[in-house]
Amino acid sequence: MYKHMPMNREETKRVKLIIEYDGSNYHGFQVQKNAHTIQAELEKAIIRLTGEKVSLIAAGRTDAGVHALGQVVAFDTASRIPPERWKYALNSVLPFDIRVRESTYVDRDFHPRFHAQSKIYHYIIYRQEKGAVFYRRYAWVNTDPLDIEEMKRAAGYIIGTHDFRSFCSSGSPVKNFTRTVKRLExxxxxxxxxxxxxxxxxxxxxxxxxxxxxxxxxxxDYPAQAMKDILKARDRKRAGATAPPQGLYLIEVKY
Known part of the structure; x- marks a missing residue:
């Protein structure tokens, strides 16, 4: 479709994409052996357009079933496709459940994850049985009576800089569990x-x-102030169950 020039680092450009996707039919973002992933589909689309085998860098590796409206990825290319045309070119060959919202050139040292100042996630809970069949892929269908004011009080303990070890699944390779939550509404x-x-x-x-x-x-199950004790415990066993993936959306990455 577009003439491909041999890869030469001195001639390559770094392209930044903002993408959205429905994660329902994918085993997460990151490429995995024998698994259907968002990254694999994007890289396959780039090969189809240019013949180049690229390795995408993403702002975050969303899990299976998780959605995104503002995922950010970057890759290097020697293609002559103009930056603003990557959006249209990729959307012409990508599956219907992955769309490129914006495409631009960025500095060669731009890194979607390391240069991010903050990320915004939304989580949606659907609270009635009627309509559950339609929302089950895009929200956590939870019909339990919930004390919203008590949840808001508990959320207040999360805001700020804390060791969030109690809220990290086992098996994570990170050594630093300190994060700063700027807001939780x-x-x-x-x-x-x-x-x-x-x-x-x-x-x-x-x-x-x-x-x-x-x-x-x-x-x-426990009062709002228990959230403070859960944080201090730095123990995953003290926190609640992991909510299902389909209610989670990566909304925006700020730079």
Whole structure:
């Protein structure tokens, strides 16, 4: 479709894409052996357009079933496709559930993850049985009676700089568990409950574990102030269950 020039680092450009995707049919973002992933589809589309085999860098590695409206990726290319045309070129060959929203050139040293100042995630809970069949792929269908005010009080303990070891799934390779949560808002628009969380970074399953813990507090399993003790414990076993992936959305990455 576009003439491909041999890769030469001195001639390559770094392209930044902002993408959205429905993660329902994928085993997460990152390439995995014998698995259907977002990254694999994007890299396959680039090969189809230019013949280049690239390795995408992403702002975050969303898990299976997790969605994105503002995932950021970057890759190097020697292609002559103009920066603003990458959006249209890729959308012409990508699956219907992955769309490029913006495409631009950036500095060669730009890194979507390391240069991010903060990330914003939303988590959606759908709170009634009617309509569950339609929302089950895009929200956590949870019909438990929830004390929203108690959840909001508990959320207040999360804001700030803390060791979030209690909210990180086992098996994470990170050594530093300290993160700064800039805001955590809970909005009740029945039948939807929306959690908005912004932080300078997130641990593995951090948003989903925080959500699961807040839901258990909302059910009355323990009081709001227990969140403070859970944080101090630095023990995953003290926090609540991990909320399911389909309610989670990567909304925006700020630079």
């Amino acid at each position: 809970i909005t009740d628009r029945f039948p939807f409950l929306l959690l908005k969380i912004e932080a300078d970074g997130f641990l593995y399953n951090m948003v989903r574990i925080i959500t699961g813990t807040l839901a258990e507090i909302g059910k009355g």
